[in-house]
Amino acid sequence: MRLLLLNGPNLNLLGQREPGLYGHQTLEQIEGELSQRAAAAGVQLDCFQSNFEGALVERVHQAIGEVDGILLNAGAYTHTSIALRDALLGVAIPYVELHLSNTHAREPFRHNSFLADRAVGVVSGFGPFSYDLAFDGLLNHLRRAAA
Ligand code: CA2
Numbered sequence: 001m002r003l004l005l006l007n008g009p010n011l012n013l014l015g016q017r018e019p020g021l022y023g024h025q026t027l028e029q030i031e032g033e034l035s036q037r038a039a040a041a042g043v044q045l046d047c048f049q050s051n052f053e054g055a056l057v058e059r060v061h062q063a064i065g066e067v068d069g070i071l072l073n074a075g076a077y078t079h080t081s082i083a084l085r086d087a088l089l090g091v092a093i094p095y096v097e098l099h100l101s102n103t104h105a106r107e108p109f110r111h112n113s114f115l116a117d118r119a120v121g122v123v124s125g126f127g128p129f130s131y132d133l134a135f136d137g138l139l140n141h142l143r144r145a146a147a
Contacts, residue, residue, distance in 0.1 A: 004070045056084055
């Protein structure tokens with residue numbers, strides 16, 4: 001089983017700014033810990049972060065035939081990007097949308113997601129633990145689908 005962890009704009013700043021909102025862990029730490037959990041579960045995890053919408057779209061395209069599922073924190077592109085939505089629907093790879101913060105407890109413009117309605121599920125509000133919950137949910141979904 002191979003999964004792709006995609007992180008969008010500004011998430012490279014994790015652990016360095018706004019710890020009250022997004023926690024103290026860096027993205028590198030989150031990726032490292034999740035990669036260890038993945039290895040223990042027999043899953044290969046590829047990680048990619050970009051601040052550029054087109055780079056995220058192209059990484060989704062590259063996933064065709066390589067990846068069984070995608071874990072996605074698209075950051076602000078969650079609320080704006082029809083291009084990312086089209087890419088995800090185009091490759092037809094199951095994905096879970098995740099967020100560190102509870103986007104529904106924040107500004108109204110964060111309540112809309114262009115990705116959520118076609119996701120396997122959405123995890124929001126558990127800080128870095130959202131990544132673990134999303135991983136467990138996606139793996140469970142894929143294993144059940146394969147059985
Ligand atoms: O809660 C999340 O995970 C978000 O995807 C984070 C995005 C935000 O636009 C979404 O509405 C919810 C923002 C990521 C910004 O990351 C930073 C991390 C540290 C310091 C500053 C920004």
